[in-house]
Amino acid sequence: MIQEAHVGIGITGKEGLQAARISDYSIAQFRFLLKLLLVHGRWNYMRACKYTLGTFWKEMLFYLTQALYQRWNGYTGTSLYEPWSLSMFNTLFTSLAVIFLGIFTKDLAAPTLLAVPELYTKGQKHGGFNIWLYLGWSLMATCEAVIIFFTMWSLYGLARVNPSGNDIFQLGLLTFSACIIVINVKLQALEVHNKTYMSLAVIIISVGGWFVWDMILDREYTMSSGKGVYFVPGNFLQHSGHNLLFWVVLLLSVTAVLLFEFTVSTLRALFFPTDVDIFQEYEQDLDIRKRFEEAAASELQQGWDHGTKKSSFELAREKEEIAELDARERQVRELLARPRVMDKPHAVEHEMDGYTSASATASHNGSLARPEPERRQSVEIQELFSQGFGTVRKGQLK
Known part of the structure; x- marks a missing residue:
């Protein structure tokens, strides 16, 4: 039975530990299956779906900008991006965003999932990953790639007054920077419901690491004796980094993409809300969240990591303690x-x-x-x- 199942769960009991040892998950009592299935099972399903969709989305966003550039180089296959940076795109600058999205994201709180078991059916109905969601994310990636590239090309590539020039190195540097910022902000700020300092750390490390990488490239190209299409000594530190137009266009392109993303997400939640959207709004109400916690009180008493958000019981207890201390002081x-x-x-x-x-x-x-x-x-x-x-x-x- 365990070998045929998608996930094997063994329960330690009188019949021995053989089933528990060869299972994927081992629990001590049958009642623990409730949290394992309704909470952790659903969280892992949503994380895997978000990780898959986020990976496809970021790859399409990044490489479609190169496809759009081919029209202006005679479809010769010339890369818009510097080769060393291109090889490190998935390894250094966007890996943390999708990995942390697939490990730590929680779309709904544990008391909500325990109080409303019907939310588990999202996985049974393939609501986290299906062909329509894939096409929707792909369409968003296409539109955002168009916004980034043509904002860069029209405001920076065709600019008549550009102190640092508009060679292929600088065009690729600007487009690459916009893609890195958009990918990390979307996957760690817009797609993560339970935002923590860890999400902010991922954005700072990935985006900041990209600009540190540009400084390292400047040093390598300055010391290099060979010449080629990307041989631009001190480009970022001495040219693009001191060009106000570079930073203005970068800010406009990132802002335009994030505004487009936020508008589409808001309209979708307003006109086509899902169960997750509805219950995320319910969780913002303290009275409703308290009812969810009361319905799942027996399971919550077994121990949960609430994170930074305090439960309604803790908030009510703090209010009572503060009122009692104030009365005594008075x-x-x-x-x-x-x-x-x-x-x-x-x-x-x-x-x-x-x-x-x-x-x-x-x-x-x-x-x-x-x-x-x-x-x-x-x-x-x-x-x-x-x-x-x-x-x-x-x-x-x-």
């Missing part, structure tokens, strides 16, 4: 603001005189009841501090 300040009897001798004499007169009056009236003196405020404060209320300690009263 009570302490009110008691401290009252006049202390022990510090005023005349007040003590007045209190004793009142007590004596009250006793005499009671005796004169023939009453056996003895009126108790008024409780001193200092005693109340000492009792309050003995219970540990407030931030003021007993030693501060001395």
Whole structure:
């Protein structure tokens, strides 16, 4: 049975450990299958789909710009990109974006998936990867490649006033830079629902590493004795890097692509929403998220890594603790603001005189009841501090 299944899950029990040892996943109790299937199973399915779609998308975006350039070089097959950079595109500059997308992304929180088991059917219906999704991502890659290339060609390649020139090295450098930035920002900012500092680190490392690579190329080409179509000594540091037009066109091309991506995603979620879009919006509401957590409370108590987002139970507990501490601090300040009897001798004499007169009056009236003196405020404060209320300690009263 385990050999025929797509994923083998073994449960340790009285029959031994043979099935658990040869399985893909081993669990101690049958009830653990709920989290493994509904949460981790769905997360892994969505991650694999995102990784596949992201890989196809970035390759089409990058290499379609080269295909568009062939019209202007007589279809000779001349590469728009520098050969060393071209060989490092997948290895150094875009590998982290798709790898981290396929490992850490979570489209929905665990309480939501446990409270609504119907969300698991997305994998059964092939909702994460199908021919229509592939065609949609391919169409987006084609449109974005057109935007990047023609923005570069019309504003930089055909510019009449260009201090650093518009040779093939600089055209390729500008297009390559735009593709690197767009790929990392889309895959780690637009496609990741649970954004963390790790996503920001991936963008900084990949994009920053690309510009460090350009500095290394400048040094290598400066020291090289050979000449060729890409022999442009100190191009980035001494020419393109000091050209304001280069950075303006780069900013415009990246902004245009990201604005196009954001507009298409917003319109799709508005007119053709999926279950994921609807429940992601539900999770933004604290009351609805609390109901999801209450429905999955029995499973959540077994231990979960909530990440940076606190649960509704934790938020409610923090509010109660803060309100209780504020009430205690307010009570302490009110008691401290009252006049202390022990510090005023005349007040003590007045209190004793009142007590004596009250006793005499009671005796004169023939009453056996003895009126108790008024409780001193200092005693109340000492009792309050003995219970540990407030931030003021007993030693501060001395």
